[in-house]
Amino acid sequence: VSLVAGVRETAIVAAVAVLAVLAAGLWTDRDLESWEYWVPIVVVVPGSAAAVLGTLVRRRLRGSARDLQAAERRLEAILHNLDEAVVVNDASGRFVYANPAAARLVRMDSPEAVVSQAPGAVMDLFEVMLEDGTPVDLDDLPSRRILHGLPAEPTLVLNRVLATGEERWLLQRATAVLDDDGELALVVSVVEDFTQAKRAERAQRLLADAATLLAAAERPEAMVEGIEQIVVPRLADGCAITLGEAGETTASAPDGPGRRLVVPVVAGGRRLGTMRLTAQAPRAFDGDGAALAEELGRRLGAALHAARLTAERAEIAHTLQAGLLPAALPRVPRWQAASLYRPVGEANEVGGDFYDAFPTPGGWTIVVGDVAGKGPRAASLTGLTRHTLRTATRLTGRLVHAYAELNRALLGEPSLSLCTVGGVRLADAWARIVSAGHPLPVLVRGGVATPVGSTGPLLGAYADMTWPEVSVDLEAGDVLVLYTDGVLDAVGDGGERFGEERLLAALAAAEPSAAGAVRAVGEALDAFAATGQRDDTAVIAVAWEGVLEIREELPPTQTAPAAARRAVRGCIDGAVPRELLDRALVLTSELVTNAVRHGGGAGPVDLRARVGTTALRVEVRDSGDGFVPGPVTPGPEGGWGLALVEEAADRWGVEPGAGTSVWFEMDLVDDPGRRG
Amino acid sequence: MGTADEEFTVDARRDGDRAHVVVSGELDIATVPRLAQAMRENDDVGAVVLDLRALRFLDTSGLRAVIDEDRRATADGRRLQIVRGPAAVQRVFALAGVEDRLPFVAEES
Numbered sequence: 001v002s003l004v005a006g007v008r009e010t011a012i013v014a015a016v017a018v019l020a021v022l023a024a025g026l027w028t029d030r031d032l033e034s035w036e037y038w039v040p041i042v043v044v045v046p047g048s049a050a051a052v053l054g055t056l057v058r059r060r061l062r063g064s065a066r067d068l069q070a071a072e073r074r075l076e077a078i079l080h081n082l083d084e085a086v087v088v089n090d091a092s093g094r095f096v097y098a099n100p101a102a103a104r105l106v107r108m109d110s111p112e113a114v115v116s117q118a119p120g121a122v123m124d125l126f127e128v129m130l131e132d133g134t135p136v137d138l139d140d141l142p143s144r145r146i147l148h149g150l151p152a153e154p155t156l157v158l159n160r161v162l163a164t165g166e167e168r169w170l171l172q173r174a175t176a177v178l179d180d181d182g183e184l185a186l187v188v189s190v191v192e193d194f195t196q197a198k199r200a201e202r203a204q205r206l207l208a209d210a211a212t213l214l215a216a217a218e219r220p221e222a223m224v225e226g227i228e229q230i231v232v233p234r235l236a237d238g239c240a241i242t243l244g245e246a247g248e249t250t251a252s253a254p255d256g257p258g259r260r261l262v263v264p265v266v267a268g269g270r271r272l273g274t275m276r277l278t279a280q281a282p283r284a285f286d287g288d289g290a291a292l293a294e295e296l297g298r299r300l301g302a303a304l305h306a307a308r309l310t311a312e313r314a315e316i317a318h319t320l321q322a323g324l325l326p327a328a329l330p331r332v333p334r335w336q337a338a339s340l341y342r343p344v345g346e347a348n349e350v351g352g353d354f355y356d357a358f359p360t361p362g363g364w365t366i367v368v369g370d371v372a373g374k375g376p377r378a379a380s381l382t383g384l385t386r387h388t389l390r391t392a393t394r395l396t397g398r399l400v401h402a403y404a405e406l407n408r409a410l411l412g413e414p415s416l417s418l419c420t421v422g423g424v425r426l427a428d429a430w431a432r433i434v435s436a437g438h439p440l441p442v443l444v445r446g447g448v449a450t451p452v453g454s455t456g457p458l459l460g461a462y463a464d465m466t467w468p469e470v471s472v473d474l475e476a477g478d479v480l481v482l483y484t485d486g487v488l489d490a491v492g493d494g495g496e497r498f499g500e501e502r503l504l505a506a507l508a509a510a511e512p513s514a515a516g517a518v519r520a521v522g523e524a525l526d527a528f529a530a531t532g533q534r535d536d537t538a539v540i541a542v543a544w545e546g547v548l549e550i551r552e553e554l555p556p557t558q559t560a561p562a563a564a565r566r567a568v569r570g571c572i573d574g575a576v577p578r579e580l581l582d583r584a585l586v587l588t589s590e591l592v593t594n595a596v597r598h599g600g601g602a603g604p605v606d607l608r609a610r611v612g613t614t615a616l617r618v619e620v621r622d623s624g625d626g627f628v629p630g631p632v633t634p635g636p637e638g639g640w641g642l643a644l645v646e647e648a649a650d651r652w653g654v655e656p657g658a659g660t661s662v663w664f665e666m667d668l669v670d671d672p673g674r675r676g
Numbered sequence: 677m678g679t680a681d682e683e684f685t686v687d688a689r690r691d692g693d694r695a696h697v698v699v700s701g702e703l704d705i706a707t708v709p710r711l712a713q714a715m716r717e718n719d720d721v722g723a724v725v726l727d728l729r730a731l732r733f734l735d736t737s738g739l740r741a742v743i744d745e746d747r748r749a750t751a752d753g754r755r756l757q758i759v760r761g762p763a764a765v766q767r768v769f770a771l772a773g774v775e776d777r778l779p780f781v782a783e784e785s
Contacts, residue, residue, distance in 0.1 A: 582767065
């Protein structure tokens with residue numbers, strides 16, 4: 001590089017020297033003899049040039065006179081072929097020399113045409129600005145400063161050709177040539193065209209900004225909007241991007257006074273949309289402009305394509321994940337349930353944690369499990385696990401049978417497939433706990449949290465395993481919490497694990513409800529591991545509200561049925577589906593009506609209603625001498641009421657004793673596995 | 677404690693040879709006599725519309741009352757139309773298997 005620069009500067013200095021000689025001829029206003037050319041070349045050049053250009057000149061021109069002669073011979077050719085424009089003005093500002101590059105720069109046919117211009121006339125053809133668009137005072141340009149005896153630094157300006165609107169980036173340098181008396185004789189100006197370099201720099205900056213924007217944007221709309229804002233006004237005056245249409249191919253065509261450019265938004269050979277650019281300047285998209293627009297189209301296309309793939313993956317993962325959890329926890333009378341599920345990581349990873357809750361014979365069952373692994377295979381295994389547990393527990397009514405079935409299924413998988421499950425079967429005031437390698441459920445009672453149950457082997461490891469079942473009697477207000485080890489393994493900001501002790505403390509302090517327990521665990525985890533949870537976390541809590549019972553003694557009058565209906569409605573309204581409530585009210589009305597009509601009217605009608613996990617039971621006792629259930633086929637004399645009870649209740653019966661007692665039961669937990 | 681009596685209403689309106697009987701509230705053993713009375717007061721017209729749309733509850737006492745009115749109308753040669761009640765009411769007719777036997781209409785015609 002330094003060698004090339006050296007040669008160039010040497011050439012320029014040599015040119016200065018020759019021009020000095022030519023100038024000497026002009027000053028003396030006579031034709032020089034041929035020998036007189038040689039004198040200044042040999043004598044003046046080393047002297048004046050060295051004096052002016054100092055060490056540079058001394059270094060460059062240290063060679064012999066013969067070298068200088070050789071340089072002189074090459075001078076004209078070099079100046080002619082120089083890419084930089086070189087012009088020389090005298091002390092009055094008149095042009096005395098221009099090379100062909102200079103003529104090209106100012107859009108003139110020949111160097112002679114330049115030289116013939118009046119001082120200042122050339123600059124009238126241009127508008128000169130700084131990079132930020134502010135106009136430049138021509139007196140600040142290096143050549144003018146030298147003329148005025150001021151020091152001059154190389155200056156980069158944006159030069160617009162007024163005739164065409166074309167813009168160039170020009171670096172101007174100027175050097176003074178002094179005569180023997182030290183007076184300014186000539187100003188040598190060298191102008192380099194930096195347009196290509198500046199355009200490349202602007203293009204790179206624009207592409208870099210586009211890349212930053214596309215990386216930050218998540219939605220396609222944000223990408224399109226961002227690109228439009230980057231393009232205007234840096235590349236075009238107007239930009240409109242439309243997505244999703246085919247058609248127009250790349251084209252640029254004149255459109256009114258300005259220009260129009262249409263480029264495709266493409267990815268992998270597929271056209272995703274179209275970018276339309278407009279510009280006022282007639283040559284706006286010349287050169288690199290169109291290529292830059294096309295590159296933007298490709299980059300936008302690639303980003304849109306990647307965003308689409310990510311969205312599709314997230315959608316697939318979301319669908320898989322949704323299959324691991326029940327759409328909603330079932331509503332079970334006299335129980336509350338709440339859950340928390342926090343899968344790890346990005347939207348398109350699928351966790352192996354699951355929980356489920358479903359009706360089973362005599363009650364309902366909740367399970368929580370953790371399938372080893374991550375990703376699609378874990379998700380598929382988790383689906384298998386969840387549905388095997390659900391189906392087998394519903395059919396057999398026993399978690400241990402379901403575990404055995406699942407254990408067989410996992411052992412039948414082609415590769416080692418391990419899974420831990422914690423399950424609890426729930427009925428009125430009763431829970432039966434079975435753990436397969438899973439953290440034991442926590443029973444929270446009266447502000448004390450205790451793990452309950454006994455751990456058996458995890459599933460998928462060994463054949464012919466058995467699992468201990470542990471029954472726990474529940475009191476109203478008890479909360480049972482099942483969770484996955486993501487809770488215990490959560491890593492705190494100090495590096496330690498959350499652990500069972502913190503969990504039990506959080507649960508003991510929690511509001512005594514299912515929602516309260518889940519909220520307490522979530523909040524304790526948030527407070528403990530603010531920076532990062534490492535494993536999936538699933539928590540499910542249930543709270544037993546106790547059996548709901550009412551007992552009322554109603555006067556044996558015709559208003560008793562309405563009063564009984566009101567009492568039963570107050571007991572179960574909101575706890576059971578509307579249709580079931582309607583049926584229960586009709587059946588209650590029938591039993592009480594019968595008691596009023598046939599009960600002898602001597603004593604009160606005794607109404608009892610009871611709502612438990614699985615059923616509503618209504619019992620009506622009158623003071624009559626006993627009722628013998630006859631045919632329940634309605635006839636003119638009655639039987640309609642019991643016919644309806646037979647039709648609409650799941651069970652009914654007559655209890656002997658003091659007076660007559662008739663009862664019916666309706667199942668509350670919707671259990672299609674048992675009906676059918 | 678309120679009773680069904682307080683909530684049950686029956687309104688009869690005469691329109692020439694036609695009577696409209698509108699019941700609302702709960703129809704059970706306590707309230708069927710009032711329905712029966714209102715219907716008997718309109719035995720002298722050629723057509724009766726019994727509107728159950730505002731009825732909230734009906735048990736087999738009410739069911740028997742409605743069937744009784746249908747029988748009497750047929751015997752007397754009166755035209756009876758019954759405007760269907762809400763689902764809870766219609767379900768009782770359906771459970772008793774008489775929904776197809778009674779002259780139900782969606783709207784009075």
